[in-house]
Amino acid sequence: MPVNKTARTVQISLPSGESAEIYYYGATVTSWIAGGKERLFVSGKAALDGSKPIRGGIPICWPIFGPPPKEADASLQYHAKLSQHGFARNHNWTLDHVVMDRPTGVSVKFTLDPTPEIISIFPHPFHLSYVVTLTKHELSTDLHVVNPSPTKSLTGAVSAAITSALPASVVGSESKVPQSAADDAAHHELKFQALFHTYLAVSDASRVKIKGLKQGLTYLDKVGPQGWTERTWQGGDLVIDKQVDRVYYGLGKHEDVVLEDGEDKLTVHRVELTDVTTWNPTAEAGAGIADMEPNGWVRLLLAVNLGAFSYLTLLPPSYRTPGQEWIGQQVLKIAGGA
Numbered sequence: 001m002p003v004n005k006t007a008r009t010v011q012i013s014l015p016s017g018e019s020a021e022i023y024y025y026g027a028t029v030t031s032w033i034a035g036g037k038e039r040l041f042v043s044g045k046a047a048l049d050g051s052k053p054i055r056g057g058i059p060i061c062w063p064i065f066g067p068p069p070k071e072a073d074a075s076l077q078y079h080a081k082l083s084q085h086g087f088a089r090n091h092n093w094t095l096d097h098v099v100m101d102r103p104t105g106v107s108v109k110f111t112l113d114p115t116p117e118i119i120s121i122f123p124h125p126f127h128l129s130y131v132v133t134l135t136k137h138e139l140s141t142d143l144h145v146v147n148p149s150p151t152k153s154l155t156g157a158v159s160a161a162i163t164s165a166l167p168a169s170v171v172g173s174e175s176k177v178p179q180s181a182a183d184d185a186a187h188h189e190l191k192f193q194a195l196f197h198t199y200l201a202v203s204d205a206s207r208v209k210i211k212g213l214k215q216g217l218t219y220l221d222k223v224g225p226q227g228w229t230e231r232t233w234q235g236g237d238l239v240i241d242k243q244v245d246r247v248y249y250g251l252g253k254h255e256d257v258v259l260e261d262g263e264d265k266l267t268v269h270r271v272e273l274t275d276v277t278t279w280n281p282t283a284e285a286g287a288g289i290a291d292m293e294p295n296g297w298v299r300l301l302l303a304v305n306l307g308a309f310s311y312l313t314l315l316p317p318s319y320r321t322p323g324q325e326w327i328g329q330q331v332l333k334i335a336g337g338a
């Protein structure tokens with residue numbers, strides 16, 4: 001069976017032996033086997049019961065990446081109250097349908113819509129869908145973000161706009177929807193950051209060379225006594241020889257990031273995801289992370305999280321841009337295939 005459902009997961013596979021596993025919780029991809037090896041790292045201490053975000057695989061950070069914004073920007077007032085990396089990674093998604101099921105490729109689509117719990121922390125309409133596609137040499141993950149169109153007048157009460165965009169099952173939670181006209185503007189635009197927090201498995205992170213970061217790129221360095229500092233990348237390969245926690249901004253469309261460790265090569269291709277974050281705190285700095293297995297930092301190369309770190313804005317489709325949808329895509333590809 002190329003698509004197999006269990007209580008907590010959807011597993012997809014090809015007759016040639018490649019496979020992937022996706023948890024409903026967070027729509028987190030927890031396994032990708034290609035070229036005879038597991039390519040994703042999941043900590044042996046990761047919680048897989050839905051009690052906290054899964055430490056490994058490909059968690060989805062949405063609608064924020066990192067800590068919540070501190071800016072006094074009214075349009076980010078709800079983002080400012082979210083927990084680190086947002087709520088997409090710790091809510092159950094729904095398997096929408098099997099998009100493709102062929103010997104050469106299998107693809108499944110998951111969705112996430114507001115639930116009463118989400119509305120209580122983020123009272124804004126949204127519709128997310130997530131397509132995971134497995135082919136012989138690639139794993140592609142595509143996040144689609146839609147700002148549902150209010151069916152009523154946009155100058156009307158925001159609660160009407162929001163409730164009209166929500167599934168009937170959650171309309172009962174109207175009291176949690178903001179009522180004031182002041183909230184109205186903030187609720188017309190859907191602002192978000194989006195990031196695939198990909199934990200890649202390697203045999204020894206310190207041996208991996210990360211290529212493709214061009215000299216002159218601006219990056220945010222989150223490590224060091226000065227706190228978050230913007231620097232200019234001097235070029236060359238990035239190696240994990242010390243604690244690394246960075247965001248490289250604005251890579252070009254065709255600038256793939258390539259990971260090489262002597263025996264293996266993995267290419268990371270991005271569509272609409274302009275920034276690349278790299279994080280590996282190493283054993284010393286990562287010791288406080290309770291759900292990381294002992295020595296996990298060696299096996300983990302969280303080298304390439306692709307994301308849109310700046311806030312992107314989507315307007316309601318019926319308001320200005322009918323049918324507007326944002327699609328961010330990450331394609332992981334092992335060497336040896338077209």
Ligand SMILES: O=P(O)(O)OC[C@H]1O[C@@H](O)[C@H](O)[C@@H](O)[C@@H]1O
Nearest residue numbers: 066084085222245246277279305
């Ligand atoms: O423990 P979390 O919430 O999954 O976050 C892990 C890490 O995620 C990284 O992307 C951040 O840059 C780090 O600062 C953070 O520690």
